[in-house]
Amino acid sequence: MKTRVSIVRCRAYDPREVQTAAGKAFELLGGISSFVKKGERVIVKPNILSGRGPEHGVNTHIEVVRAVVKLVKQCGAQPVIADNPGGSISAKDAYESSGMAAVANEEGAELGETKAVRMVKGLSISSYFFECDKIISVPKMKTHSLMCLTGAIKNMYGAVSGLNKTQCHKRFPAPEEFASVLIDVFEAVQPHLVLMDGVIAMHGDGPAAGQLKDAGLLVAGQDSVAVDSVFSCLAGIDPFDILTTKEANRRGLGEIDLDNIEIAGEGLEESFIRGFKLPRTSVAMNLPGPVVKALASFVKFGPYINERLCKKCMVCQETCPVSAITIDEKRSRIDYQLCIRCMCCHEVCPYKAIELKRNILARVLGL
Numbered sequence: 001m002k003t004r005v006s007i008v009r010c011r012a013y014d015p016r017e018v019q020t021a022a023g024k025a026f027e028l029l030g031g032i033s034s035f036v037k038k039g040e041r042v043i044v045k046p047n048i049l050s051g052r053g054p055e056h057g058v059n060t061h062i063e064v065v066r067a068v069v070k071l072v073k074q075c076g077a078q079p080v081i082a083d084n085p086g087g088s089i090s091a092k093d094a095y096e097s098s099g100m101a102a103v104a105n106e107e108g109a110e111l112g113e114t115k116a117v118r119m120v121k122g123l124s125i126s127s128y129f130f131e132c133d134k135i136i137s138v139p140k141m142k143t144h145s146l147m148c149l150t151g152a153i154k155n156m157y158g159a160v161s162g163l164n165k166t167q168c169h170k171r172f173p174a175p176e177e178f179a180s181v182l183i184d185v186f187e188a189v190q191p192h193l194v195l196m197d198g199v200i201a202m203h204g205d206g207p208a209a210g211q212l213k214d215a216g217l218l219v220a221g222q223d224s225v226a227v228d229s230v231f232s233c234l235a236g237i238d239p240f241d242i243l244t245t246k247e248a249n250r251r252g253l254g255e256i257d258l259d260n261i262e263i264a265g266e267g268l269e270e271s272f273i274r275g276f277k278l279p280r281t282s283v284a285m286n287l288p289g290p291v292v293k294a295l296a297s298f299v300k301f302g303p304y305i306n307e308r309l310c311k312k313c314m315v316c317q318e319t320c321p322v323s324a325i326t327i328d329e330k331r332s333r334i335d336y337q338l339c340i341r342c343m344c345c346h347e348v349c350p351y352k353a354i355e356l357k358r359n360i361l362a363r364v365l366g367l
Contacts, residue, residue, distance in 0.1 A: 225254020
């Protein structure tokens with residue numbers, strides 16, 4: 001049988017509209033009650049990259065999280081909103097400033113707190129992901145400067161506790177290596193259901209410094225790999241060009257081939273996101289022709305601190321896994337001899353002061 005992915009229109013974050021669209025997205029899969037049972041403890045796992053509010057489009061929108069929480073409660077289950085944010089911010093502070101704590105308080109949900117970890121392949125994963133009955137992943141539809149796209153698969157990287165995530169960048173700096181780590185985490189804590197927030201997506205140089213894009217979609221499925229493959233197609237990208245979907249499919253963790261995925265609700269063609277921009281770091285997809293693609297390994301991108309935008313908040317310095325960033329009153333600087341181009345600083349900067357700097361070849365090629 002084909003795995004099913006539903007696509008539903010949702011034009012705005014109006015609570016009623018989101019609730020109706022989320023319910024429809026799950027109904028097209030057989031209804032949320034087919035997956036969640038009375039008395040179960042259910043992790044609702046949004047993408048909480050930082051403590052920024054919903055208006056920034058960096059995190060899964062609180063109204064999408066609220067809709068899932070309500071649906072879980074309607075099944076007689078107990079929802080737990082849980083994530084480990086990026087950078088040095090604590091989960092508690094991120095819950096508060098992102099608005100997730102308010103949603104939990106208003107809807108009677110719990111908030112996940114890491115009190116213990118379980119080691120999986122050298123990775124510290126918050127133990128509550130293994131102690132729940134079900135996991136519902138609620139990712140944000142975004143680009144990613146290192147992985148090109150971030151969706152349902154990469155969302156589960158938030159199960160890794162605290163700054164252990166940035167240390168993985170130090171140990172596995174190459175994109176292919178890091179993608180393998182992401183799949184290690186995903187394999188350990190695979191969600192049972194996914195609802196991707198694509199009402200307002202982020203394109204360009206995401207996952208935090210990109211531009212917001214009105215996509216007007218919710219995408220749902222039981223197979224995270226299939227959901228991400230559909231997202232790739234909606235963005236005009238071959239799923240086999242995305243390292244995470246390719247590796248997850250290679251390990252037999254989900255379906256990547258659109259011929260084996262049944263689309264319910266809106267069709268792919270009418271849902272296609274026109275003008276969706278990839279991050280500039282995705283050179284292999286931007287360079288035309290095999291001859292030019294051969295130059296991709298010589299095209300370099302790296303983080304650059306825009307002094308005009310830098311607020312000296314120290315988040316990038318505290319997050320950098322190789323201590324390549326120094327912030328003082330006079331200057332903010334990156335030691336490029338130490339920098340491993342993991343883009344963690346670009347990902348966590350709350351002021352978009354970390355920009356992607358191109359080398360001469362990249363500029364010549366117009367990237």
